[in-house]
Amino acid sequence: MAQKPSVPKGTRDFSPVEMSRRQYIFDTVKSVFRTYGFAPLETPAMENLSTLLGKYGDEGDKLLFKILNSGEYGANLSQEELRNASKICEKGLRYDLTVPFARYVVQHRDEISFPFKRFQIQPVWRADRPQKGRYREFYQCDVDVIGSRSLLNEVELVQIVDAVFAKLGIRTVLKMNNRKILYGIAEAIGHADKMIDITVAIDKLEKIGLDNVKAELLGRGLDEEAVSQLQPILELEGTNSQKLDKLAEVISSSEEGLKGIDEMRTIFSMIEALGVALPVELDLSLARGLNYYTGAIFEVKALDYAIGSICGGGRYDNLTGIFGLPDVSGVGISFGADRIYDVMTGLELFPESVDCSTQVLFMNFGEAEQMASLRIISELRKAGIAAEIYPESAKMKKQMEYANRRQIPYVVIIGSQELDEGVATVKNMRSGEQQQVAFDKVAAVICE
Amino acid sequence: MAQKPSVPKGTRDFSPVEMSRRQYIFDTVKSVFRTYGFAPLETPAMENLSTLLGKYGDEGDKLLFKILNSGEYGANLSQEELRNASKICEKGLRYDLTVPFARYVVQHRDEISFPFKRFQIQPVWRADRPQKGRYREFYQCDVDVIGSRSLLNEVELVQIVDAVFAKLGIRTVLKMNNRKILYGIAEAIGHADKMIDITVAIDKLEKIGLDNVKAELLGRGLDEEAVSQLQPILELEGTNSQKLDKLAEVISSSEEGLKGIDEMRTIFSMIEALGVALPVELDLSLARGLNYYTGAIFEVKALDYAIGSICGGGRYDNLTGIFGLPDVSGVGISFGADRIYDVMTGLELFPESVDCSTQVLFMNFGEAEQMASLRIISELRKAGIAAEIYPESAKMKKQMEYANRRQIPYVVIIGSQELDEGVATVKNMRSGEQQQVAFDKVAAVICE
Numbered sequence: 001m002a003q004k005p006s007v008p009k010g011t012r013d014f015s016p017v018e019m020s021r022r023q024y025i026f027d028t029v030k031s032v033f034r035t036y037g038f039a040p041l042e043t044p045a046m047e048n049l050s051t052l053l054g055k056y057g058d059e060g061d062k063l064l065f066k067i068l069n070s071g072e073y074g075a076n077l078s079q080e081e082l083r084n085a086s087k088i089c090e091k092g093l094r095y096d097l098t099v100p101f102a103r104y105v106v107q108h109r110d111e112i113s114f115p116f117k118r119f120q121i122q123p124v125w126r127a128d129r130p131q132k133g134r135y136r137e138f139y140q141c142d143v144d145v146i147g148s149r150s151l152l153n154e155v156e157l158v159q160i161v162d163a164v165f166a167k168l169g170i171r172t173v174l175k176m177n178n179r180k181i182l183y184g185i186a187e188a189i190g191h192a193d194k195m196i197d198i199t200v201a202i203d204k205l206e207k208i209g210l211d212n213v214k215a216e217l218l219g220r221g222l223d224e225e226a227v228s229q230l231q232p233i234l235e236l237e238g239t240n241s242q243k244l245d246k247l248a249e250v251i252s253s254s255e256e257g258l259k260g261i262d263e264m265r266t267i268f269s270m271i272e273a274l275g276v277a278l279p280v281e282l283d284l285s286l287a288r289g290l291n292y293y294t295g296a297i298f299e300v301k302a303l304d305y306a307i308g309s310i311c312g313g314g315r316y317d318n319l320t321g322i323f324g325l326p327d328v329s330g331v332g333i334s335f336g337a338d339r340i341y342d343v344m345t346g347l348e349l350f351p352e353s354v355d356c357s358t359q360v361l362f363m364n365f366g367e368a369e370q371m372a373s374l375r376i377i378s379e380l381r382k383a384g385i386a387a388e389i390y391p392e393s394a395k396m397k398k399q400m401e402y403a404n405r406r407q408i409p410y411v412v413i414i415g416s417q418e419l420d421e422g423v424a425t426v427k428n429m430r431s432g433e434q435q436q437v438a439f440d441k442v443a444a445v446i447c448e
Numbered sequence: 449m450a451q452k453p454s455v456p457k458g459t460r461d462f463s464p465v466e467m468s469r470r471q472y473i474f475d476t477v478k479s480v481f482r483t484y485g486f487a488p489l490e491t492p493a494m495e496n497l498s499t500l501l502g503k504y505g506d507e508g509d510k511l512l513f514k515i516l517n518s519g520e521y522g523a524n525l526s527q528e529e530l531r532n533a534s535k536i537c538e539k540g541l542r543y544d545l546t547v548p549f550a551r552y553v554v555q556h557r558d559e560i561s562f563p564f565k566r567f568q569i570q571p572v573w574r575a576d577r578p579q580k581g582r583y584r585e586f587y588q589c590d591v592d593v594i595g596s597r598s599l600l601n602e603v604e605l606v607q608i609v610d611a612v613f614a615k616l617g618i619r620t621v622l623k624m625n626n627r628k629i630l631y632g633i634a635e636a637i638g639h640a641d642k643m644i645d646i647t648v649a650i651d652k653l654e655k656i657g658l659d660n661v662k663a664e665l666l667g668r669g670l671d672e673e674a675v676s677q678l679q680p681i682l683e684l685e686g687t688n689s690q691k692l693d694k695l696a697e698v699i700s701s702s703e704e705g706l707k708g709i710d711e712m713r714t715i716f717s718m719i720e721a722l723g724v725a726l727p728v729e730l731d732l733s734l735a736r737g738l739n740y741y742t743g744a745i746f747e748v749k750a751l752d753y754a755i756g757s758i759c760g761g762g763r764y765d766n767l768t769g770i771f772g773l774p775d776v777s778g779v780g781i782s783f784g785a786d787r788i789y790d791v792m793t794g795l796e797l798f799p800e801s802v803d804c805s806t807q808v809l810f811m812n813f814g815e816a817e818q819m820a821s822l823r824i825i826s827e828l829r830k831a832g833i834a835a836e837i838y839p840e841s842a843k844m845k846k847q848m849e850y851a852n853r854r855q856i857p858y859v860v861i862i863g864s865q866e867l868d869e870g871v872a873t874v875k876n877m878r879s880g881e882q883q884q885v886a887f888d889k890v891a892a893v894i895c896e
Contacts, residue, residue, distance in 0.1 A: 005551045005771050008494050008539050013552055015559070016487030016566065023488065035829040037806040037836030039464030040471065044585050045493060045541075045571060046456050046513075065494075066516040068537055070575030089516055091456050093493075103453045104461055111463070113853035115839055118464065123493060127518030137492050150839035152818070163829075274822055323453050358485040370600070374722055381483040381611075388485030391563055391598035405561035 010128070010136030017355055024354045025168065025340055026121055026141065032163045033119040033143055036156055041118040043100040045125075046091040053092075055099045055322060063127045065093040065136075093125040097142045097334075098319070105146055106323040114147030121337075135338070144332030146319065151263060153331050154296045154315065155270045161300055161311060161333065162276040168340065169349045171303040172310070173279045177286035178264050179293050179314070181247065184257015185233060185284075188250060189226040196290060197221070202234065203285040210234055233284065240268050240282045263295060292316050298333055305343045311335045360410040360446050361403045362389040363396065369414050376412070376424065376439050383443055403429060410446050458576070458584030465803055472802045473616065473788055474569055474589065480611045481567040481591055484604055489566040491548040493573075494539040501540075503547045503770060511575045513541040513584075541573040545590045545782075546767070553594055554771040562595030569785075583786070592780030594767065599711060601779050602744045602763065603718045609748055609759060609781065610724040616788065617797045619751040620758070621727045625734035626712050627741050627762075629695065632705015633681060633732075636698060637674040644738060645669070650682065651733040658682060681732065688716050688730045711743060740764050746781055753791045759783045808858040808894050809851045810837040811844065817862050824860070824872065824887050831891055851877060858894050 007013060014022060030040075046067055053061055066089035094100055097120045105112065121141045128134055143160065145153040158174060165172045186195040197220040201213050208216075213234060217227050232250050236243045244261050251257040264282060271280055286299050288309070295315030302310055313333030320328045344350055360380065362373040373389050380387040390399045403411050413425040423436045426445045437445055455461060462470060478488075494515055501509055514537035542548055545568045553560060569589045576582055591608065593601040606622060613620045634643035645668040649661050656664075661682060665675050680698055684691045692709050699705040712730060719728055734747050736757070743763030750758055761781030768776045792798055808828065810821040821837050828835040838847045851859050861873040871884045874893045885893055 005499055005555050006496065007492050007551075007555075008496055011492035011494060013492070013556070014488075014490040015556070016489060019488035019490055031832075034805065034834050035832060037809075037834055039805040040462075040467035041464060042462040042467055044455050044459035044461070045573070046459060046585070048454065048456055051453055063518070065518065067541070068514040068516055070511070070513065093515070103455075107453050107455075108461070108463070113850055115850075117836070125493070137494070145839070148839045152837070152839045159826075270819075270822075273819060274826065357482065357487040361485075371718075371721060374718075378607075378722065384479075384483060386482050386485055388565070389600070391593070391596040391600045402561055402563075 008136070010130035010134075012135060012137070016357060020354050020357060021344070021350050022139075022337065022341060024350065025337055025344070026139075028167045029141055029164055029335055030119070030121070032160055032167065035163075036117070036160055038117045038119045038143055041101070041104065041120045042122060043094070043097075043104055043120070045094055045123075047094060047100055047103065049090055049092045051103050052095060052099060056095055060095060064095055065125045065127055067091040067093065094122070095126060096124050097122060097140045098144075098332075099322075101142070101144065101146075102319045103323055105328065106320050106325045109325060112147075115153075116146045117144075118146075119143040133338070133342070139337045141335040141337050142332055143334075144330055146330035146332075147328055149329045151266050151296075152270070154267050155274070157298065157313070157331065157333050158267075158271055158280060159274065159276060161298070162278050164311075164335065165300070166277055168344060170305075170310075170340070170343055170347070171278075172300050173281060173303055175281050175283040175286050175299045175301070176264070176267070177283055177297040178260040179290060179295055179297060180256050180260025180263065181251075181284070182260075182287070182290070184251040184254035184260055185230070185247075187254040188252075188257060189222070189229040191222055191226055194220065194222060196287075198230070199285070199287040199290065203287060205234060205285065236284065240280070241265065243282050244268075260295070267296065288312055289314055294318070296331065302343050305346050307339050307343060307346075309336070310339045310343060356407050356409055358386045358388050358406060358408045360385065360387045360412055360442075361399075361406070361408045362387065362412045362414065363399050364390040364393045365415045366393045369393075369416065369419055372419055372439070373412070373414050376414075376442050379440075380443055380446070383447075385443065385446060412442060456584070458578035458582075460583060460585070464805060468802050468805060469792070469798050470587075470785065470789060472798065473785055473792070474587075476615045477589055477612055477783055478567070478569070480608055480615065483611075484565070484608055486565045486567045486591055489549070489552065489568045490570060491542070491545075491552055491568070493542055493571075495542060495548055495551065497538055497540045499551050499771075500543060500547060504543055508543060512543055513573045513575055515539040515541065542570070543574060544572050545570060545588045546780075547770075549590070549592065549594075550767045550771055553776070554768050554773045557773060560595075563601075564594045565592075566594075567591040581786070581790070587785045589783040589785050590780055591782075592778050594778035594780075595776055597777045599714050599744075600718070602715050603722070605746065605761070605779065605781050606715075606719055606728060607722065607724060609746070610726050612783070613748070613759075614725055616792060618753075618758075618788070618791055618795070619726075620748050621729060621751055623729050623731040623734050623747045623749065624712070624715070625731055625745040626708040627738060627743055627745060628704050628708025628711065629699075629732070630708075630735070630738070632699040632702035632708055633678070633695075635702040636700075636705060637670070637677040639670055639674055642668065642670060644735075646678070647733070647735040647738065651735060653682060653733065684732065688728070689713065691730050692716075708743070715744065736760055737762055742766070742777075744779065750791050753794050755787050755791060757784070758787045758791060804855045804857055806834045806836050806854060806856050808833065808835045808860055808890075809847075809854070809856045810835065810860045810862065811847050812838040812841045813861075813863045814841045817841075817864065817867055820867055820887070821860070821862050824862075824890050827888075828891055828894070831895075833891065833894060860890060 052064055069088055123137050123139050125137050182199050183195050186192050186198050201217050205213050214227050236246055244265055248261050286297055293314035294317040297314040298312055299309045300311035315331040317329045319330050364370055377387045409429055411427045418424055424442050425434055425436050427434045500512055517536055571585050571587050573585050630647050631643050634640050634646050649664050653661050662675050684694055692713055696709050734745055741762035742765040745762040746760055747757045748759035763779040765777045767778050812818050825835045857877055859875045866872055872887055872890050873882055873884050875882045
């Protein structure tokens with residue numbers, strides 16, 4: 001026999017059970033997005049390379065999957081032309097959902113009514129080295145508001161995070177930071193140019209301790225005075241508002257920094273007034289996406305399962321600038337479907353019902369019995385019950401095995417005897433108990 | 449400003465309204481598939497070229513989108529190696545859902561419990577010349593049963609077609625044919641090798657008339673006797689069973705042909721016994737997919753909108769043979785989402801509710817009013833009502849325009865006066881009528 005076929009490395013098939021579970025996650029997320037007024041959007045899998053190149057840094061450019069121009073296969077090209085692939089590839093696969101979204105907004109800006117609230121759930125492709133938990137094809141699940149600077153948008157995103165993980169049953173903590181505050185800290189201690197270094201150092205506080213952080217900061221070119229000014233920030237404690245009050249003193253010299261503090265005060269107070277279930281913490285070490293976020297930064301971690309962040313995002317003030325449309329501010333978050341899947345599998349949070357696609361299987365004992373079964377099945381299906389009949393009158397054992405492997409909770413038996421008596425035997429596959437009911441009572445038993 | 453960005457030719461963005469309508473179609477189809485016990489499956493967008501090449505004929509191979517190997521861009525390769533692209537591309541984009549499904553079944557045959565009933569709704573990519581109604585990226589929506597030769601599967605697919613188009617409100621006719629009958633006709637008149645020619649000629653009957661068809665058949669190498677034997681077949685009339693009876697006489701010499709007739713008799717009689725709403729017609733001119741279908745062939749046409757077939761499929765006896773797993777029979781159909789979309793748009797069959805993502809917009813008149821609104825909104829969302837508030841306290845006119853452009857049916861106004869009186873003004877944007885209600889009665893008004 002020919003060699004067993006396979007999928008490209010870093011890609012996956014999703015079996016019916018995996019699909020049902022993934023669909024459960026996506027449906028839950030979507031249902032929340034919709035109640036907040038976000039509308040669905042989809043963009044093509046391929047974009048022009050001119051749209052993608054230069055948007056993700058040199059590393060990102062290398063990780064783009066490029067699509068060979070149809071027809072010509074690079075014949076008659078110089079090695080140089082081949083090396084940069086520009087002549088043989090004009091299209092590439094979507095690397096994330098953000099750049100295509102920015103492209104969409106610019107391209108369709110005359111049709112869009114701003115503020116534009118959209119969600120987008122589609123796969124993206126990256127030529128990363130595949131490894132555990134990292135794939136070359138994976139879904140992103142983004143929700144963004146574009147065209148509004150109101151902090152209410154940040155607050156609604158926090159509410160969305162709260163609602164989604166409550167529905168999924170995952171206990172989480174939401175960490176928040178603000179790019180303006182981080183800049184303010186750096187500016188206040190006279191090292192505006194060292195914002196990244198300082199944030200990275202603060203990030204290590206828990207791991208390596210205060211003294212080592214100080215040493216590292218000196219190593220990264222900060223002077224003694226700056227480091228001592230930083231000290232109180234490294235020792236911040238208390239509630240979010242206490243932290244913010246303390247911060248306001250320390251970085252009072254930075255206008256930008258104070259602006260960031262005001263933003264966070266507004267956000268936290270609204271969240272408190274509206275009330276959310278998950279804890280929301282100011283975390284100055286949170287630095288994700290620091291190179292493009294300009295305001296609030298979000299990150300969500302699961303409390304009962306170690307897997308890193310399962311959701312994150314922030315405010316970006318110039319998303320569409322890269323396509324020539326300046327001053328359009330947006331804020332958004334992205335849910336990590338694969339990690340959420342792993343968390344829910346690890347903690348066994350998927351409802352049992354998600355795994356059984358078919359609720360009842362009718363055994364097949366031949367033509368007459370089959371026809372009687374099909375009439376009942378039609379009624380069940382009209383009532384929205386997923387029902388099937390084994391397509392052949394195979395051995396009972398074989399048909400039962402099929403029901404078991406498919407985890408079908410009910411089996412209905414209509415043999416010649418049942419047919420004569422006009423009754424069906426309904427077997428509950430979990431409890432094993434059987435009962436005989438009239439044909440028109442089968443639905444009632446299964447819906448019990 | 450930079451040049452307006454665009455998408456690659458033959459690809460599309462799907463705006464929120466388009467997405468909601470497409471989602472309505474997919475959700476309807478899925479809900480029917482599920483009640484028949486079909487489970488969802490997804491495969492990667494990219495497959496190894498070894499999986500795809502040679503499965504769609506030379507034309508198909510040319511239309512595959514090939515993905516450049518990451519890292520190396522074909523440098524240091526001979527023109528010959530480049531011409532066949534084998535060295536620089538090992539992966540290609542999915543061309544349809546059938547071959548990846550066959551690959552999946554062979555690869556996972558030990559985990560699958562047969563008969564395997566799956567549906568798959570994913571985009572496919574073809575480097576066709578783009579033209580009206582033909583795209584380079586489009587969704588396919590396939591439902592197949594594999595591992596069962598029972599004709600009950602054909603019958604259930606007919607029921608599925610009936611249920612789907614009834615739910616969508618599209619009046620359709622289902623045409624059926626059988627590869628075995630077409631072969632039987634050719635065999636019976638002594639031209640087994642001319643099955644295709646004969647079918648093509650029969651297909652032209654309506655357009656060019658009996659005499660011209662005869663002339664064409666002679667032109668295609670049939671002798672006078674064969675053509676005269678064919679005459680009664682060209683003049684078949686009456687019900688499906690009358691046609692089949694007549695056929696049985698004419699092609700009685702072909703065992704294969706009689707087998708096909710028996711199959712169709714069984715299928716039609718079961719359909720009749722179970723009862724379906726849509727007309728099901730035997731149509732000997734139906735020849736789609738004749739090169740791989742081995743039994744029943746299906747095609748669905750809309751009755752009230754001219755657009756060609758909107759759904760089709762058939763029985764294939766050796767799908768997985770191409771991957772070394774012989775003798776696995778399957779039958780399936782594919783729904784043409786894009787054409788169904790066009791039919792429903794043309795006939796205005798989409799429910800109004802599909803187009804409005806948000807049911808109610810709260811005007812924003814400042815902090816205090818906003819906070820009162822947000823409390824009500826939280827309750828509405830908990831009740832599953834899609835509600836949003838304009839994020840800034842912008843000019844009333846601007847906020848109303850936003851509600852109109854988004855086609856939001858209800859607007860709620862809580863200004864300073866309403867706030868004092870503890871009432872909200874609810875405006876029905878369609879009728880224009882307004883009413884004042886207590887905060888906790890807003891939901892009731894909107895759900896009326």
